[in-house]
Amino acid sequence: MTEALAGGPFDMVVIGGGASGLGVAVDAQTRGHRTVLLESHDFAKGTSSRSTKLVHGGVRYLQQGNVPLVLEALRERGLLCRNASHLVHDLAFVVPRYRWWEGPFYGVGLKLYDRLAGRLNIARSRLLDRKSTIERIPNVETENLLGGVMYHDAQFDDARLALALAQTAADHGAVVLNHFPVLAFVKDDTGQIVGVRARDDETGREIEIRAEVVVNATGVFTDRIRQLDEADAAQIIAPSQGIHLVLDRMFQPSDTAIMVPQTDDGRVLFVIPWHGRCLVGTTDTKMDTIGEEPRALDEEIEFVLRNASRYLERNPTRDDILSVFAGLRPLFTEKPGSRATKAISREHAVLVSDAGLVTLVGGKWTTYRKMAEDCVDDAAEVGGLETRPCITKNLRLHGWMRRDDPALPSEGHMEMYGSDAVRVRALLEAEPALGGLLHPRLPYLRGQIVWAARHEMARTVEDALSRRTRALLLDARAAVEAAPDAARLLARELGRDAAWVESQVAEFTALAGGYLPP
DSSP, rough: OOOGGGTTTEEEEEOOHHHHHHHHHHHHHHHHHHHHOOOOSSOOOOOGGGSOEEOOOOOOHHTTTTTHHHHHHHHHHHHHHHHSSTTTTEEEEEEEOOSSSSHHHHHHHHHHHHHHHHGOOOEEEEEHHHHHHHHHHBBOOOTOOOOEEEEEEEEEEEHHHHHHHHHHHTTTOOOEEEOOEEEEEEEEETSSEEEEEEEETOOEEEEEEEEEEEEEEGGGGGGHHHHHHHTOOOOEEEEEEEEEEEEEESSSOOOOEEEEEETTOOOOOOEETTTEEEEEEOOOOOOOOOOOOOOOHHHHHHHHHHHHHTTTTTOOOOGGGGEEEEEEEEEEEEESSSGGGGGGGOOOOEETTTTTOEEEEOGGGGGGHHHHHHHHHHHHHHHHHHHHHGGGGOOOOOOOOOOOTTTTSSHHHHHGGGGGGHHHHHHHHHGGGSSBBBTTSOOBBBHHHHHHHHHSOOOOIIIIIIIOHHHHOOOOHHHHHHHHHHHHHHHHHOOOHHHHHHHHHHHHHHHHHHGSSO
């Protein structure tokens, strides 16, 4: 992979291949700034593949009175629906009503939500009677149910959107590398950052990459990178853990989601149809440590099951959990420990160190594009780059297709490819042995693992089963059973031997154990 770096130096080095870093790389490269992005593991390995899978304005932020944040998020939601229509789509939500006052209370609030979205609104909210509510969310708790309020937000596949951003950046000429950690900064005689020293994990080779400016967009690992620049840099990230349970679709068999407006700790809870499964979450647990693979706490699992059961006729238990995944929110605070994480704003900030390191912190998936725009504006100034306008408001992402295009695949496991689906199908037709299911409980075909290696930069079994496909999240046990076949397919494509296959299966099996309840 180091051959791609031979044409340096670059205008910008971006550290981090999650939503923020990928957004910055797309924005910078499409402005004409020669950009390289370095990800230490895989694209969206961390927080960016562990979200609630919603592109939303934030009903909870509206309750808190943070209208500017809601306005920005709703505007960005509309742009993302337009620019990544093969990955982002409308999802109806119902808030069940059990008290008479909930109708006008939530109804008025959601009408305001519609108004704030303006011409980019997806669909109008409306009140539902009891019968219509049950038709929309058949497993809803019916005792004392009066009706519901329905509104609309958008749903997406976070890891696949991250990959689309990586491909978009590459389509426009950026160098985008995964499994390529940054080890140190390169500084000139005045102490200013002029590049990074990084390692290709596949070969072990270290390389120095020069650039006019370096951007730190590493989410919860922000402080680690800042401390490579300044060893005594104060902590500015207050991590908060959120978990999600993945259940069989029978727990919400329709195409409508449930929004529970008030849980034990004052958060909202979602019960969402996703890839033929039911996704339930989330939590908000203050964490003191940051790891590569956060694990759901026993009390978090109990919290989600308990609160979901209050609104579901058929109550889920631990035995029903197909997978559980945890993510760390990179909440930004200048006074760590001074406030509960729910009170810390999800708005973003751009910081610049004395040595010229540009750091992007805060935010969420919905606003990644605006975060990137603000960051590149500041980074270009720091690096002395030519001022050029941002074009991403109208930039279609890799694979774009209109949702009403009859050529858009209707099968969920193929729809994620958008316009690339034609080539994926051609691969399957050319090699019929690849057309079989990877596992009977998973929707994916064997050829999709091959496609991931050839065209989507998948280098490990985890890359393929966790993020190119979502097998690990949909059914952790099935993913483990599919791992040997996936490893053999990858080994054939990547030129690996039997020892690599054995090692990859062992590593993935150990990883997947953390996606099952403790």
